[in-house]
Ligand SMILES: Cc1ncc(C[n+]2csc(CCOP(=O)(O)OP(=O)(O)O)c2C)c(N)n1
């Protein structure tokens with residue numbers, strides 16, 4: 103259907119520069135995530151027209167507007183569903199899904215779980231700031247117990263979810279955690295995630311400098327420890343990954359917790375796609391198939 | 401009056417009502433007869449009461465009719481519920497080992513079958529069903545080979561032993577009836593045409609294939625599940641991606657993702673699932689991504705009556721999602737139309753880049769109709785609208801939401817170099833850039849709103865006008881929408897036979913409604929009555945809100961069962977006599 107007649111050229115950072123500058127608050131963690139994604143795409147030499155960036159709603163979900171790709175700004179919590187449909191219709195494209203902790207683990211929690219068990223081949227980046235940013239600072243599913251916000255001014259009485267353990271339990275085939283301030287490390291994780299065949303999830307600490315006074319850059323910096331610095335760490339070992347995912351406090355691991363490559367992707371399991379991406383397939387069925395459908399009714 | 405013959409088979413769920421139904425349907429359609437089948441059932445897997453009516457005849461059979469000619473009760477309950485509906489000339493065939501007839505009208509032939517004498521019931525629990533089929537076809541004047549053939553096919557996946565056993569049972573029933581019972585006065589005729597028999601759900605699924613649907617997503621919900629089942633079973637042959645999703649919110653959003661990637665995407669649900677989809681419909685409209693959503697209405701609100709029919713979702717469709725946005729809504733008139741409508745609505749949705757809603761209902765979704773296979777055209781026109789698929793030509797910087805006179809901005813298939821852009825749920829400018837952040841640009845917002853809504857003008861011109869059917873100067877004009885088409889058509893015929901000339905206006909496109917055209921059609925009508933399957937007269941209210949038109953009367957039914965022709969005929973008579981202007985017919989069978 104679509105035909106590309108342009109000669110291939112080297113992919114540069116310029117092509118990913120968005121049409122408008124991000125309107126995030128100065129110092130917002132999301133800037134670092136945007137920069138890391140742009141860097142990763144350049145390093146992987148994926149041209150911008152082969153990338154779909156799909157988000158939900160939130161500060162972090164404004165991401166597709168700040169990077170020049172085929173972007174989709176969808177509904178609060180629905181990015182993964184939209185992205186699954188997109189990927190199934192054109193599995194030739196690299197699909198990035200970007201959003202917040204509220205978007206992904208709150209309103210979109212059901213899609214999160216099911217996208218992981220389906221092993222949809224896309225990269226899901228959650229800019230986890232442990233708060234609802236866009237709606238001016240309410241408790242999120244990752245806000246810590248006792249955290250005071252506008253919606254829970256006397257402190258949250260609900261414990262947070264653990265996105266890493268959740269992803270591991272749900273069968274995600276690539277599970278990682280990054281930190282917006284650790285640019286090189288994050289870029290590397292994003293590259294691996296994009297190259298991973300299957301669902302890749304990166305929970306990125308991306309502090310909200312305006313509404314979260316608890317989980318600030320300063321709070322995270324001394325606590326994050328790279329799993330990669332532990333030479334004995336084996337990311338193919340699910341049980342150890344699960345154990346590590348439970349660490350929270352003075353030491354919070356970041357890095358690739360887990361990866362397995364032996365699970366077929368959703369699109370790889372669909373014989374219907376043997377003839378190539380759905381979007382480039384003929385939308386008429388052959389006459390003998392049509393005849394067969396009618397014969398069944400006779 | 402058109403010639404027809406109706407068989408009613410009833411029993412508890414799990415007693416095997418479906419198989420005799422399938423066998424009768426095959427025998428009739430292969431004889432070149434039309435048929436219409438409707439199954440009244442409940443949301444129960446075992447027990448309860450299932451009652452299948454199959455009506456057949458040489459002319460089009462548009463509804464289940466008014467009476468039964470043959471009753472086959474598989475249990476006492478069915479006998480008790482339905483025997484009183486048989487009139488002179490009718491017959492009841494039953495297993496006399498376990499079922500007793502009750503009070504019945506004069507002239508009803510009581511046909512007991514001594515099942516245990518004719519079959520080894522310890523081996524075959526559904527022997528009574530097969531014996532009854534054989535007996536019934538003998539009384540209808542159908543030769544045995546036709547039945548033998550259909551039985552062999554029905555059980556083709558079983559061993560030869562099973563086929564032989566069923567053929568022998570059917571033969572025993574056939575011969576027993578020939579010896580002991582009177583044949584019906586009207587032997588079933590035969591014609592040369594062979595009909596396809598299909599449900600509305602299968603028809604919509606196949607209509608989707610004809611439209612070029614490549615992505616179908618769903619979450620099971622009666623009465624829409626048949627679309628999913630058909631699609632899933634035929635996905636690999638038709639090269640269609642079928643996905644069962646975690647909920648209807650996911651369903652519609654997946655369809656939107658696939659549609660944006662460039663394929664035709666469709667999904668089906670019922671009222672409850674549709675409610676979950678409504679925010680997604682707004683997204684499709686705002687981001688200008690065409691999708692088609694089928695709503696198979698069932699009796700609501702809430703979980704309602706999952707296995708009963710109603711036309712109660714109209715206002716949900718009209719108001720689905722917040723804000724104003726262009727949409728199209730169409731209600732298929734019959735099962736053949738379920739097929740035809742899908743490619744049509746896809747063309748409109750694609751051309752105008754907006755959501756299309758198909759408002760079907762249980763009556764059509766799960767009913768079955770004979771259709772001339774020529775009507776099932778798998779190669780209708782496919783118009784994808786303005787869709788950029790090649791970057792071969794020089795072009796200006798691409799603006800996804802370019803302001804145009806028609807309101808339509810060319811779409812692009814993602815993946816093409818030189819056309820990257822972002823489609824947006826938030827209000828945006830021509831570029832797709834959000835204008836809702838920081839400060840809201842009122843000029844741009846207004847321009848975008850007007851651009852989108854301008855599409856309605858084009859849609860109105862692209863969609864056919866409604867037509868009045870029947871004599872121009874009729875005494876009464878019946879107005880209906882969607883699935884009531886068939887029953888209204890027959891009611892008009894019965895009214896004419898009773899000396900009341902009647903015509904009718906079947907409304908198929910609800911949005912756009914073509915209000916002026918409707919007013920024009922109705923301006924000389926002597927007595928207008930709106931017929932619909934809901935409590936509040938949803939269509940009547942809608943028509944009034946769009947046109948100020950107020951009819952002379954209303955006929956409504958909201959007990960879960962569809963109209964029968966006589967319900968409408970009697971209601972028209974009482975309204976013409978000035979007795980009332982609102983008739984709510986009583987459904988005489990408890991099913
Ligand atoms: C259905 C729906 N409910 C609520 C909202 C309002 N809303 C927009 S963003 C948001 C939360 C955003 O939090 P998060 O996803 O963590 O993103 P962040 O702004 O923190 O990056 C909410 C509640 C909405 N847009 N849609």
Ligand code: SF4
Nearest residue numbers: 127130161235310311
């Ligand atoms: S409110 Fe918080 S999350 Fe939103 S842009 Fe500002 S700093 Fe970032």
Ligand SMILES: [Mg+2]
Nearest residue numbers: 202203231233
């Ligand atoms: Mg957040």
